[in-house]
Amino acid sequence: MNDMSELAIITRVLNGDVEAYARLVDRHYDRCARIAVRIVGNREDAEEALQDAFLRAFNALDEYEERERFSAWLTRIVVNQCRTVLARTRRREAVFLDVDPSALSLAVSASEGQGEWSDLEHALTQLPEAQREALVLRYADDLTYEEMARITGAGESALKMRVQRAFARLRALMSEVAHA
Numbered sequence: 790m791n792d793m794s795e796l797a798i799i800t801r802v803l804n805g806d807v808e809a810y811a812r813l814v815d816r817h818y819d820r821c822a823r824i825a826v827r828i829v830g831n832r833e834d835a836e837e838a839l840q841d842a843f844l845r846a847f848n849a850l851d852e853y854e855e856r857e858r859f860s861a862w863l864t865r866i867v868v869n870q871c872r873t874v875l876a877r878t879r880r881r882e883a884v885f886l887d888v889d890p891s892a893l894s895l896a897v898s899a900s901e902g903q904g905e906w907s908d909l910e911h912a913l914t915q916l917p918e919a920q921r922e923a924l925v926l927r928y929a930d931d932l933t934y935e936e937m938a939r940i941t942g943a944g945e946s947a948l949k950m951r952v953q954r955a956f957a958r959l960r961a962l963m964s965e966v967a968h969a
Contacts, residue, residue: 793812795813795816795859796855796859798810798812798813799813799850799853799859802847802850803850803851807847810847810850813846813859813863814843817859817860817863818839820860820930821839821842821843821863821864821867822835822836822839823929823930824864824867824868824871824925824926824929824930825838825839825842825867825870825871827921827925827929828868828871828872828875828918828921828922828925829871829874829875829878830914834874834875834878835871835874837874838867838870838871838873838874839867839870841870841873841874842863842866842867842869842870845866845870846862846863846866849866857939858936861932861936861939861940864926864930864932864936864940865939865940865941868922868926868940868941871922875918908963908966909959909963912959912962912963912966913959915958915962916955916958916959919943919951920951920952920954920955920958921955922941923937923941923948923951923952923955924952924955924956926940926941927948927952934948934949
C-alpha cells in the first residue's frame with residue numbers, strides 16, 4: 790500500500806479501512822510536524838496541535854475534495870490547530886527551526902552582516918505570529934501565495950504584505966545584532 794495514491798488510500802479509509810489512514814499520517818507527519826513546531830514554537834504544543842489536526846482530518850476526510858492537493862488541505866487543518874494551541878497557551882517560547890538558513894537569507898541584504906544562525910532564529914521569535922506564520926509557510930514549506938491563502942484564509946495581497954513586513958522587521962533586528 791506504500792505506492793498507493795493518496796486518493797486511493799482516502800477511498801479505502803472512507804470504505805471502512807480506517808487503518809489505511811496511518812499511511813496518510815506516515816506520509817505527511819514529518820512535514821506537518823516541522824510546520825507545527827515553527828508556528829507554535831515548541832515541540833510539546835506542536836505535538837498537541839498535530840494530534841488534534843490528524844484527528845480532525847480523519848473525521849473530515851469525507852469533506853476532502855479531489856481538486857485540492859491533499860497536502861494543502863491537511864496543512865490548512867494543521868495551521869488552524871496551531872492557531873488554536875497558540876490562542877490557548879499564548880506562550881512565547883523559542884522557535885526551533887530546522888530549515889537551511891539560506892531559505893531565509895533574503896531577510897538580510899548581502900551588505901549587512903549575516904549574523905549567526907542563532908541570531909536569525911532569535912529574530913524570528915520576535916516577529917508577530919501572523920508574520921512568522923506567513924514566512925514559515927512561504928519559505929520553509931515552499932508554498933505559493935495561492936496555497937497560503939487557502940490554508941490561512943487571508944488574501945494573497947495580505948500575505949504578501951505580511952511577508953514583506955516580516956522581512957523588513959528581520960532586517961532591522963539583524964542590523965541591531967550586527968551593530969551591537
